[in-house]
Amino acid sequence: MPEIIKNGQVHADEWTVLRLAADEDAAGAGLPAGRVIVPLAVWLARREALLPLAEAGVLGVWLAGSDDPAALAGDLPRLQLIAVDFPKFVDGRGYSIAALLRSRYGYGGELRAIGEVLRDQFFYMKRCGFDSMQPPAGRYTHAQLEAALASLRTFSEPYQGAVDVAEPLFRRRPHPAPAKEKA
């Protein structure tokens, strides 16, 4: 069974990510058996039919870098898993999408990075609100994935606020100066 990082640990994972072929129709695409993460287009085309599966915790939705997370805003309370795809690991749109889902839209379920996910991105992904990361199948051995957990903690006190710690360092310092603003 493939392995992912979830909540800071290596886990076996039973979700399947459905990716449509270029000519495949979102409305008619067959769903694989078991727990499945479907593309946004499939969700939007068959929302009524898929809602019970989502609420039962066996169906999630994934967003591409070009998808607007606002499209899911109304459904967030019903979804237990949203994934964001990284078509290349240097394509950084997923970080902003994750930050928007967590901070703007208040999504509280599992947020998973899928696609070209490397351990060298884990720290930033965690800061942007991802709580699970799924590297490509076979990219890491179990031992490498265990070693990669260290990448979640590369920097102990980052400067700026983000999703995981909203307060920037200047508000977290041990002896905060009075907040009086005079300039």
Next chain:
Amino acid sequence: MYRYDEYDQHIVDERVAQYADQTARYLAGELGEDEFRPLRLQNGLYIQRHAPMLRIAVPYGNLRAEQLRMFAHIARTYDHGYGHFTTRQNLQYNWPKLEDVPEILRLLASVQMHAIQTSGNCIRNVTSDPFAGVAADELIDPRPWCEIVRQWSTFHPEFAYLPRKFKIAVNGAAEDRAAIQIHDIGLDLRRDAGGNVGFRVLVGGGLGRTPILGEEVASFVPWQQILNYCEAVLRVYNLHGRRDNAYKARIKILVKALGVEEFARQVEAEFVHLKDGPSTLTQAEIDRVAGRFTDPELAPLPPDEDYRARLADDKGFANWARRNVRGHQLSGYASVVLSLKKPGIAPGDITAEQFDAVADLCERHAQGEVRVLHEQNLAFASVREADLYDLWQQLRTLGLATPNIGLLTDIISCPGGDFCSLANAKSIPIALAIQDRFDDLDYLHDIGELELNISGCMNACGHHHVGHIGVLGVDKSGEEWYQVTIGGAQGENASLGKVIGPSFAAAEMPDVVESLIRSYVDNRNEGESFVDTVRRLGIEPFKTRVYAERASRQEERKTAHA
């Protein structure tokens, strides 16, 4: 200048450890070539023509003596005994070994330095006015704001993988010495009618293949909101900037495609959600950061009489003072520019011995601090007038007193094809040949203010578009040619130069520049600079002269060979 606190030091130390691990995994084959590339770039490491090239951040151009000495040590131990200052106030080494870079970064961290985000598609080293804090025309000291932006952008998790590189510059003076119009974000510090501090925000400037001057997206963002506003700009760019074509991926292309009004509207829509959020700055934070700039308290001094007498007696000293010494906020002090443009030396190059000597000199004469200019020179911000003569003599011995600041031989040049793997043509030999042609100081002083900028390729590291004379190396079926523009300018009246016509062979370049200069000298009004003459007359008379003289030279050569 800014001194790290324990948090700053910790972050830099953790970065060294992270990069050492990444290098080890790369060398062990666990990280592929394509995977390692963006990681090493975000640590300033390029793979170049001869060896890796390491670009070290000099945040907003501020350096201390101990840091200069570390540069000297690294130059001797890991390089060929010199370094190169770039047009972005950074230092580059051209010959380090990839395996040595973690150790070099460890050494840099020991003197509060790093190479974080000096390359890669992330927010780069923040740049500013090299005379910040001392310039006579300063309105608000930009340095604390630069440091605040530096901290905010360092390892910003959302903006580490942008569509392209992203550069922010901050200006706080009447004259714009930070070139904010050619940055992705240009921040202009100002006060509103009520005396409140804020920023005019320009977005979408940049040179390269598509040179564009930045446009105003906000006329006044209160200082408390500036990080929130920048975050809004970056988020719109990160989500909507093009990623299909590296040449069209800069924010300037997005701003152009949407139109500045629509772009500003989208930023505003994003800003609404961020305004007054946790990143809103506090007075306590501004005070804390400003307090870590350990400038010595200088008391104003009476004007130095000996200095004035020396100026009258010694023509060499007077020439140097005229070009390389600048006014200061305090009476009795001056700022001094050290020319890294001695004829025969690649613009911006500095040897290990010079680093050490400059460290000694700045401790003796300039509070232990040095500034880096984007024109690839160094400066001492505050020197007592009484020390200038002594300093001049010492700088002369070191080859750092060429009295050519702002003149034709103060050439801005990228490293070009001699070093850079991106270059289409060489830059340094062109710069050296032009310097060689114009070796008469009196003539140079007569020509007056003239900025000549050379880039070896479209990426425009030599900022050729904004040179009064710009030279761009181009490749024509495997041969190196040079295209010439005139009428560009940096600063608050920034403009992009216009191409005068077909490109030239390398050997022609000194003649071409000479034709341009003769055309200017013949056409100028009393006291008019080269660029103002171009603006008044247009490029036509210059163009005509250059190509006519070129044709007659070719004719002569034919006759001589007949």
